[in-house]
Amino acid sequence: MKNILVVGSTGQIGSELTLKLRKLYHLDHVVAGYVPGAEPHGLVLESGPSEIVDVCNARQIAQVVDHYRIDTIYNLAALLSATAERAPLRAWDIQMNGLLNLLEISREKHCALFTPSSIGSFGPQTPRDDTPQDTIQRPTSMYGITKVATELLSDYYFHKYGVDTRSVRFPGLISYTKLPGGGTTDYAVEIYYSAVRGEEFVCPIAAGTYMDMMYMPDALKAAVEIMEADPARLVHRNAFNITAMSFEPGQICEAIRQEIPDFRMRYEVDPVRQAIADSWPNRMDDSCARQEWDWKPEYDLPTMTQDMIQHLRQTFE
Numbered sequence: 383m384k385n386i387l388v389v390g391s392t393g394q395i396g397s398e399l400t401l402k403l404r405k406l407y408h409l410d411h412v413v414a415g416y417v418p419g420a421e422p423h424g425l426v427l428e429s430g431p432s433e434i435v436d437v438c439n440a441r442q443i444a445q446v447v448d449h450y451r452i453d454t455i456y457n458l459a460a461l462l463s464a465t466a467e468r469a470p471l472r473a474w475d476i477q478m479n480g481l482l483n484l485l486e487i488s489r490e491k492h493c494a495l496f497t498p499s500s501i502g503s504f505g506p507q508t509p510r511d512d513t514p515q516d517t518i519q520r521p522t523s524m525y526g527i528t529k530v531a532t533e534l535l536s537d538y539y540f541h542k543y544g545v546d547t548r549s550v551r552f553p554g555l556i557s558y559t560k561l562p563g564g565g566t567t568d569y570a571v572e573i574y575y576s577a578v579r580g581e582e583f584v585c586p587i588a589a590g591t592y593m594d595m596m597y598m599p600d601a602l603k604a605a606v607e608i609m610e611a612d613p614a615r616l617v618h619r620n621a622f623n624i625t626a627m628s629f630e631p632g633q634i635c636e637a638i639r640q641e642i643p644d645f646r647m648r649y650e651v652d653p654v655r656q657a658i659a660d661s662w663p664n665r666m667d668d669s670c671a672r673q674e675w676d677w678k679p680e681y682d683l684p685t686m687t688q689d690m691i692q693h694l695r696q697t698f699e
């Protein structure tokens with residue numbers, strides 16, 4: 383039986399991943415780590431243990447790891463891309479100094495560690511279409527710089543110290559339970575909220591801007607499966623390209639109109655987010671993940687759209 387610590391358990395990914403891990407591995411064996419000001423509530427609070435775990439506080443993390451005999455850590459503490467551009471030093475502190483704390487604790491206490499990377503780890507010189515697993519990265523955003531460094535440091539700790547680090551490059555993640563905060567791909571979540579509320583959506587990303595996206599159930603599946611994968615089959619570790627779909631704003635708008643025919647959208651492009659989106663791939667090649675640990679998403683744009691709208695209608699109606 384695993385003993386798991388989720389760092390950042392109240393964020394967009396963490397709040398759903400904590401519940402999924404508790405279902406899979408036992409309620410008491412998954413600790414929800416949070417920082418003051420972002421306390422867990424509802425099911426995350428009620429269904430298992432929670433502890434204050436600031437990724438920048440090594441002593442605090444070590445105490446929780448010892449107390450619960452943690453052997454696996456999911457590190458989901460991060461500032462997303464647009465927020466990181468507004469607070470680059472804070473993003474560096476959380477993403478890099480926080481990661482080093484977790485890597486050192488994982489080395490000392492023999493924990494496996496998952497720290498997600500992102501489409502943000504790529505940059506303007508990266509091949510845009512069918513972006514290969516191993517290619518030029520050189521991102522231009524602080525978010526991307528921290529993600530490339532995360533990949534490299536995680537591989538370094540695996541090769542040098544044998545720490546079981548594994549990860550994926552998440553595309554934009556779409557979910558109905560918790561809004562993301564300050565990401566470039568957030569528009570693809572917010573658009574559904576506008577549609578279900580019967581409002582016009584003002585799109586901050588320009589027509590024709592393709593980005594990889596994924597529905598949250600597939601992202602959670604990936605996070606579990608990569609950590610369960612047979613290590614003998616893994617040629618890569620940090621981090622695997624994974625994708626489920628690629629679309630531009632007009633296509634998600636059309637998919638929503640299949641369900642809500644009078645939905646309206648207009649463009650008001652945000653230059654900060656557009657510059658970031660322009661430096662990211664149109665679509666990644668995720669064949670290495672498919673070969674090395676049988677990665678396969680379940681949702682495409684139409685099935686995700688139906689499910690999102692159905693769940694959001696229950697929330698708002």
Ligand code: SER
Pocket residue numbers: 462463464499500501502525552553554555564565566567568
């Ligand atoms: N969804 C993230 C962002 O837009 C990318 O990983 O910042």
